[in-house]
Amino acid sequence: MVWHPARVVELTDYARSVLDVVALIPPGSVMTYGDVAEYLGTGSARTVGMVMSRYGGEVPWQRVVPASGVPAERIRERALVLLRQEGCPLRGERVLLSEARWDGR
Numbered sequence: 001m002v003w004h005p006a007r008v009v010e011l012t013d014y015a016r017s018v019l020d021v022v023a024l025i026p027p028g029s030v031m032t033y034g035d036v037a038e039y040l041g042t043g044s045a046r047t048v049g050m051v052m053s054r055y056g057g058e059v060p061w062q063r064v065v066p067a068s069g070v071p072a073e074r075i076r077e078r079a080l081v082l083l084r085q086e087g088c089p090l091r092g093e094r095v096l097l098s099e100a101r102w103d104g105r
Helices: 014-024 033-040 045-058 076-086
Strands: 002-004 007-011
Touching: 014 033, 014 045, 033 045
Parallel strands: none
Antiparallel strands: 002 007
């Protein structure tokens, strides 16, 4: 369940699954939105992104990035600060996916 000032929102099973996977990503590592969907065996990068945009504040949201490795513009600055603090390999504003990508093992 997620608390919003005006209402309590019941998470779908899929949303809870996405958040559970994101919670497992170790500090300094990332998964792409598509990686999360592939790990779950259901959904798509877009559906994972929708879950993260609505409920991502419950988990280390900065550890899920687009396939480009560049966090979305509206969250980029904060995500990069958090990723740097965790020791995530970066080049400028891009996560070095070849070094930082977590495969779920």
